[in-house]
Amino acid sequence: MSLTYHLQIVNLLAALLLLISFAMLSQRRIAGLITLFAWQGAALTASTALVAWSTGQHHLYYSAAITLVLKVIAMPWYFFRIVKKLDVDRDVEPMINIPTTMLIGIVLVIFAFNLALPISELSGTVMRSTLGIALACVLLAFLMMITRRKAIPQVIGFLAMENGLFFAATSTSYGMPLVVELGVALDVMVAVFVLSIFFFQIRETFDSLDLKHMEKLKER
Amino acid sequence: MEIYWLLGIPLTGGVFLALWGCRKHAPEINALFSLATLLAAAWLTHRIIDQGPMMVGAGWFFIDSFNVFLVALTAFVAFTTALFSRPYMRIEAEHGKLNAQRLRLYHSSYQIFIGAMLLALTTNNMGILWVAMEAATLATVLLVSLYRTPASLEAAWKYFILCGVGIALALFGTILLYFAAEKILGSGGTALLWTHLNGVKAQLEPTVLSLAFVFLLVGYGTKVGLAPLHSWLPDAHAEGPTPVSAVLSGLLLNVALYAVMRSKVLVDGALGNDLAGNLMMGFGLFSVVLAAFLIKRQTDVKRMFAYSSIEHMGLITFAFGMGGAVANFAALLHMTMHSLTKSAIFFAVGHATQKAGTQLMADIRGLIQTNPTIGWGLMLGTVAILGVPPFGVFASEFLIITTAMHEHPWATPFLLLALGVAFASIFGKVQPMVFGETELPKLPYQPALAPVFLHLGLVLMLGLFIPPYLADWYRQAAQLLGG
Numbered sequence: 001m002s003l004t005y006h007l008q009i010v011n012l013l014a015a016l017l018l019l020i021s022f023a024m025l026s027q028r029r030i031a032g033l034i035t036l037f038a039w040q041g042a043a044l045t046a047s048t049a050l051v052a053w054s055t056g057q058h059h060l061y062y063s064a065a066i067t068l069v070l071k072v073i074a075m076p077w078y079f080f081r082i083v084k085k086l087d088v089d090r091d092v093e094p095m096i097n098i099p100t101t102m103l104i105g106i107v108l109v110i111f112a113f114n115l116a117l118p119i120s121e122l123s124g125t126v127m128r129s130t131l132g133i134a135l136a137c138v139l140l141a142f143l144m145m146i147t148r149r150k151a152i153p154q155v156i157g158f159l160a161m162e163n164g165l166f167f168a169a170t171s172t173s174y175g176m177p178l179v180v181e182l183g184v185a186l187d188v189m190v191a192v193f194v195l196s197i198f199f200f201q202i203r204e205t206f207d208s209l210d211l212k213h214m215e216k217l218k219e220r
Numbered sequence: 221m222e223i224y225w226l227l228g229i230p231l232t233g234g235v236f237l238a239l240w241g242c243r244k245h246a247p248e249i250n251a252l253f254s255l256a257t258l259l260a261a262a263w264l265t266h267r268i269i270d271q272g273p274m275m276v277g278a279g280w281f282f283i284d285s286f287n288v289f290l291v292a293l294t295a296f297v298a299f300t301t302a303l304f305s306r307p308y309m310r311i312e313a314e315h316g317k318l319n320a321q322r323l324r325l326y327h328s329s330y331q332i333f334i335g336a337m338l339l340a341l342t343t344n345n346m347g348i349l350w351v352a353m354e355a356a357t358l359a360t361v362l363l364v365s366l367y368r369t370p371a372s373l374e375a376a377w378k379y380f381i382l383c384g385v386g387i388a389l390a391l392f393g394t395i396l397l398y399f400a401a402e403k404i405l406g407s408g409g410t411a412l413l414w415t416h417l418n419g420v421k422a423q424l425e426p427t428v429l430s431l432a433f434v435f436l437l438v439g440y441g442t443k444v445g446l447a448p449l450h451s452w453l454p455d456a457h458a459e460g461p462t463p464v465s466a467v468l469s470g471l472l473l474n475v476a477l478y479a480v481m482r483s484k485v486l487v488d489g490a491l492g493n494d495l496a497g498n499l500m501m502g503f504g505l506f507s508v509v510l511a512a513f514l515i516k517r518q519t520d521v522k523r524m525f526a527y528s529s530i531e532h533m534g535l536i537t538f539a540f541g542m543g544g545a546v547a548n549f550a551a552l553l554h555m556t557m558h559s560l561t562k563s564a565i566f567f568a569v570g571h572a573t574q575k576a577g578t579q580l581m582a583d584i585r586g587l588i589q590t591n592p593t594i595g596w597g598l599m600l601g602t603v604a605i606l607g608v609p610p611f612g613v614f615a616s617e618f619l620i621i622t623t624a625m626h627e628h629p630w631a632t633p634f635l636l637l638a639l640g641v642a643f644a645s646i647f648g649k650v651q652p653m654v655f656g657e658t659e660l661p662k663l664p665y666q667p668a669l670a671p672v673f674l675h676l677g678l679v680l681m682l683g684l685f686i687p688p689y690l691a692d693w694y695r696q697a698a699q700l701l702g703g
Contacts, residue, residue: 057407118427123399138392142385154381161388168392172399177412180347184391187354191384194358198365198377205370214374217455 006054013047014130021140028093034079041071057174066185112136130171137164151209222264223276229256230335241324247306250327254302261295282344286697297470298334300671304567305463307668333359337475347412357383364460375455382452390439396432400424421489433487443476445530447507457526462570469529470563500541507534512638516645520579532558539620548698550619557612561605564675568597571667586658595654597672602650606643612683
C-alpha cells in the first residue's frame with residue numbers, strides 16, 4: 001500500500017475523532033458517554049498504530065498500546081463499574097439547548113483550524129493537516145466540561161481533552177518522547193483513581209453527583 | 221548522588237507513611253522524613269555553591285543557581301511546615317475533624333507532594349516538568365478535601381478541574397515546544413532537555429515558540445494563581461487544612477512560576493523581543509490590582525491571606541516580566557521573602573482559628589490577651605508581608621518599584637495604589653484580631669510557634685543584611701534568567 005493510501009485512512013480516522021467529539025457533546029446519558037469515550041480511544045489507537053506502521057516510528061507502537069490498554073479497555077471498564085456502584089447509569093442529564101452548544105462547537109472547530117494553520121505549514125510530518133482536528137477535539141472537550149453539570153461527564157471531558165492533545169502530539173511531531181508519554185499516562189491514571197475516590201466523597205456528602213450543589217464558594 | 225537522595229527520601233516517605241501512617245507517631249515520622257529531605261537539599265546546595273551548575277544522571281537532572289535556591293527553600297519550608305503540622309493536625313484529630321485513616325492520607329500525600337515539587341524543580345526535561353507539576357496537583361486534591369465538608373469538596377473539585385484544564389493547556393504548549401525543538405535537535409528524548417534547548421534557542425522557530433509560550437504561561441499561570449485564572453486559589457487555601465494552605469501558598473505557586481521562567485528563557489532567546497516579558501507584566505499587574513481590591517471584601521482570614529498570595533505572586537511575575545539583572549534579583553528575593561512570611565502567617569492563623577473555632581475574622585478577637593505569642597506572631601507576620609521595613613519584603617518590594625519607576629513608569633501608580641489598598645485592608649482587619657477584646661479562653665495546649673518566629677527572624681535578617689554569598693547566589697540566578 002502506498003503512503004497516500006495510508007494517509008487517507010489516517011485522515012478518515014481523524015474525521016471520525018472529530019465526529020465522536022461532537023457526539024459526546026450531545027450525549028445525555030452517562031453510559032452512552034463512556035461508550036463514546038472508548039470509541040474515541042479506539043480511533044486514536046488505530047490512527048497512531050497506522051502512522052507508526054507507515055512511517056516506521058517504532059516508539060509510536062508503544063503509545064498506541066498504552067492508549068489501547070488505558071483508554072479503550074481499562075478506563076471505560078472502570079467507569080462502568082463506578083457508574084454501577086454509584087447507581088447513576090440511568091441518569092439523564094437535563095441539558096437544554098443542545099443545538100446552541102453544537103453551534104458554538106462549529107465555531108470552535110473553525111477557530112481551531114485557523115489557529116493550527118501556521119503551525120501545520122511548518123510541520124514536516126505526513127499527517128500535519130490533522131493538527132486542526134486535534135485542536136478542535138481539545139476545544140470541544142473543553143466546551144463539554146463547561147456545559148456539563150455532573151461530575152462524571154466533566155471527568156470524561158477532561159480525558160477527551162487529553163485524547164485530543166495526544167493526537168496533536170502525534171500529528172505535529174510523531175508523538176512526544178516515550179518517557180514523557182509514559183509520565184503523562186501515569187498522571188492520567190492517577191487522576192482517574194483520585195477522582196473516583198472523589199466521586200464517592202461527593203456522593204456521600206451531597207447524596208448525588210450533581211455539581212449544582214457545589215456552587216456555594218463564590219466571591220461575595 | 222545527592223539528587224537521588226533528595227528525590228528518593230520524600231517518595232520513600234510517601235510510601236512508608238501510606239503503609240504505616242496510622243500509627244501514633246506518624247507526625248514525627250513525617251517531620252523526620254522532611255528533615256532528611258532538608259539535609260539532602262543542603263548537601264546539594266553546598267555542592268552547587270562549590271562547583272557551579274551541573275548535570276546529573278546522563279542529563280536527566282540539571283541544577284544551577286536558579287533552581288537550587290528554590291530546592292533549598294522548598295525543603296526548608298516543607299520541614300518547618302511538618303513541624304507545625306505535628307501538633308496542629310493532632311488537635312484537629314482530637315476535635316473530631318479527622319480520623320486515623322485521613323491522617324494517614326494526609327501524611328502520605330504531603331511527602332509525595334514535596335517529592336513531586338522537588339522533581340519539577342530539578343528535572344532537565346520540560347516534559348517531565350509537566351508530569352511532576354500534574355503529580356503535585358493530584359497529590360494535593362485529596363488534601364484540600366481532607367475535612368470532607370461540603371465547602372472543602374467543592375473547593376477541591378474546583379481546584380482539580382481548573383488546574384487540570386490549565387495544565388492541559390501547558391501540555392499543549394510543551395507539545396509545541398517539542399515540535400519546534402525536534403526540527404533542530406532531532407526526535408527522541410533529548411529534544412525536550414532544557415539545557416539542549418537553551419543551547420539552540422536562537423534557532424527555534426519564533427512563531428511556534430510565541431504560541432507555545434502563550435499556552436505555557438496560561439497553563440502554568442493557572443497554578444501560579446495569576447488573575448483571571450485565580451479563582452481556585454482562595455477556595456483551596458481557605459477550605460484545606462492550614463499546613464496545606466501554607467505549602468500551597470509558600471511552595472507550589474513558586475514552583476509553577478519556576479516552570480514559566482524556564483520557558484521564558486527559551487522564548488526570549490528564540491524571539492529576541494519582549495513578547496514574553498510584556499505578557500508576564502500584563503498578567504502580573506492585573507493580578508496585583510485585582511487581588512488588592514478583593515482583599516478588602518474578605519471576611520475569612522485564610523481567604524484574605526490567599527488573596528494576598530495572588531497579589532504577591534502577581535508582583536513577582538511583574539518583576540520577572542520586566543527582566544534585567546535588578547528586577548530578576550528583586551523577584552527572586554521577593555519569592556524567598558513571600559514563601560517564608562506567608563507560611564509563617566498561615567502557621568499563626570492556624571492556631572488562631574483553632575482557638576476561635578472559626579475562620580471568620582469578626583469572631584477572632586484579642587489574641588494578644590489570651591495567647592500573646594500567637595498574637596505577636598500574626599501581627600509581626602502581617603507587618604512583614606505588608607512590606608514594612610526593616611523586614612525583607614520591604615527590600616524586595618522597594619527594588620521592584622524603583623525598577624518599575626525607572627523602566628516602566630506607567631505601571632508605578634497601579635502598583636503603589638494596589639500596595640496601599642492591600643496595606644489598609646489587611647492591617648485594618650488584623651489589628652482588631654490581635655488587640656481587640658475577647659472572652660474566648662486560652663488555648664489549652666502549647667502552640668507550635670517556633671517555625672513562625674524562625675521564618676520571621678530570617679525575613680528580618682535578610683531585610684537588614686543579605687550575606688554576601690547569598691547575594692552572589694541571587695545575582696548569578698538573576699543573570700541566568702537574563703532579561
